[in-house]
Amino acid sequence: MGRPYRLNMLTFLIRRVVLIVVVLLGLSVLTFTVARVIPADPVRLAAGPRASDEQIAELREQFGYNQPLYQQYLDYMLALSQGNWGRSVVLQRDVGPDLSRYFPATLELVLVSLLIAVSLGIPLGLISATYRDRWPDQLARLFSLGGVSLPSFWLAIVLQLTLAFAVSWIPVSGRFDRVAVTPQPITGLYTIDALLTLNFEAFTMALRYLFLPSLCLSLSALATVARTVRADTLEILGMDYIRTARAIGIPEAAIILKYTLKNASLNTLTQIGLFFGYTLTGSVLVENIFSWPGIGNYAVSAALTKDFVPLLGVTLLTGFAIVMANLLTDLLYAALDPRIRYS
């Protein structure tokens, strides 16, 4: 007799949590080692152009950079276990507050871009499959090709030049209006915070600023979702049960939306899960162009100045977000397809 479903799911979750911890530990060791063995001297950079060797040495000791590498790693992990993400030697401020400031900005951008990708990509894929080889299909496939081919940073600049410059209500850059007051911080996502505080003016303001950057970031995922949905829909539409449904007179719209879409969404779910990680780590160019104060710019600045502690923090936080997204994807799989059972 098989184990109960709930016990299997619990075992699955425990095993995944243990694996997540192992993955993040490995990530921390790898990142720490690579960052510290590369020849660099962020302390010298932070001390300034006229600092004496004594002043540099003093600063190095202050930040613990004179300790052996393993000691620095242990100190860092011990502090991290207590919620202390360390301190940036170049920025001279704690990394934790920086992460809590920048990560939600990127998360909001990524989530909205994925929302665009799904809400436009699925209908586009369905239309493409339904009107196979006719002009809607050709147009949709051309759009998909453009979406995966065009670099997001190029598109960002083109959209700035055309839309933002020409249309007054589309801002050129930024995350929120420079004069207006940002929503009361709860989650750090302006749209969510505005809705939670019933601040609809702030909500629409946040959407206005999200529009262009999220559109740029969404195109690659949108194109991939559309292509995946098209392919899966075409495969499902050729199956016997669909033929039977048509034979008994079920309307085509119902066949597409009720009997085909759910079965075609599993691969799309996989794509979204993958694109979450891809977009989270690949948002830096779009953030840069639209002056979006996210984790991408923070990470690039830290990398260019060899500021190890913020780099570690970004890597661990991003890694955590990606493994959690993968876990969520697997759980949604089980919810969508009753044939899938984890053990």
Add this chain to the structure above:
Amino acid sequence: MMNTFKRRMFPLLMVVALLVVGVLQPVAAQGERSLTVGSLVELYTIDPAVGFDQAIGSSLKQFYDALFRYVGNPPEVTAWLADSYSVSDDGLKYTITLRSEAVFHDGSPVNADAVVYSAERLLRVGQGAAGLFTGVLSPGSTVAIDATTVEFTLDQPYGPFPDILTWLFIVNPAVVEANLGDDDGVTYLTDHEAGSGPFTMGRWQAAELYEFVAVDDYWRGWPSENHPSSVIRLVMREASTRRLSIESGEVDMVDWMSVDDLVALEGVNGIISAPGPTLTVYDVKMNTVEGPTADPALRRAIAYAVDYDSMQAIWGGRSTSLTGPLPPSLAISSEPMYHLDLDAARAALAESAYPDGVDLEYVYVTGLEDERRTGLVLQDSLAEIGINVTITAIPWADAVASFADPATAPDLFPLYSGTAFADPDNYLWASFHSSMAGNWTNPGHYANAEVDALLEQARAETDAAVRSDLYGQAEALILADAPNLFIAATPEDHIIGPRIPNYADNYSPVMGSMEDFYFYEVAS
């Protein structure tokens, strides 16, 4: 069924309609006299004892006051918190009387104790501008004579002492002491101010937006009733975004713009480029200790082979040629020692250890287009005398790390020398004194005992004519050694919109003074 569909869709359609209407609402108008700056850089700190660059210096001048301040072009050291001052005959004691009406933002007086506290703190924290005081002022040498009189006792006479006092910003001791933490208030002052300046802090969103709010009853008063009511500094890392923003009028000033943008936007929609010329010296440092460029004859050959006219073309003719290591307004030599002369170059090369040519590496900072173009000109120029130049781009942090050891320092490296203060000592000490070898101001590890002695003598001299003569002798030795290729005083990189009509009248080419919002008027 259709009715059911309509009933289900109606709420969704209403939400969409509300969103569309909301999104199409015009952006809230900013204050009439509020200015906006689109800047490449973020203000990672506004602690006067830590921050030391153009953007942070500009911000410090708004939040804080110093004893002296640079004003105008050419920049003049102007008494600011100081009402008057005297110097002892031996040049060791500076006695400064403070303006009695100066107050911090909390209303407490800016007194001599605050000056002592600020000086001691700067030396104690030991970062940023503290380097300017190394060998000049030691801890414990600043004392309060009475409530409004402070006395500095220098380690040795130092002619430009009032100049470097422009970087001693006076902090409110009570505020700092109340927020000391375990790092002398460094964490607190990273994003809080404790000053007496014309602006106080508004919204402060790191890497995004920094707001300076005018103090209407600023103790010095305002030069214009149309002064900015606030200044909002936005971080815009992408040059195309900054250009679009100034062109569309979204911002009133942008920085770090290329010459191409300056030329393209001049006159468009009332836009001007900052007048310049700057006092920023741009030269190519050569490694004087390791590698082929350790050979002085080779360095002189390189100096004679460079096409200096092509170098000026990098800035579209807007730069000013250098005659030596000093910017034009401070220059001692009126004619450049080195100019394009291939015969002289070949003769010098023949004297060197590399008569048949040599391979050299030119290293520049990733993303700096002017430096990349400099490398291309060098590559082309030096090929004429058989020197093969390879060009490598690296991040600035990597470059700074490589400077420490002459074995890893590059053969050729371009560098902008910022103008912390407008005095020959600012340039010559940082770039050519042996104590600075390996710092990022002297990456070529240049050291010459005679030059050291002259520079030490000159900075301790208070007579301007004697100083000029000493610097002239030092310059001659430096030029003979040819440690650098002296290229240009670079043009200003700020672009100004039409809402700041008096920017040019109040332009001062000293680091931190190119955005001195206190002096600006805002056009209606």
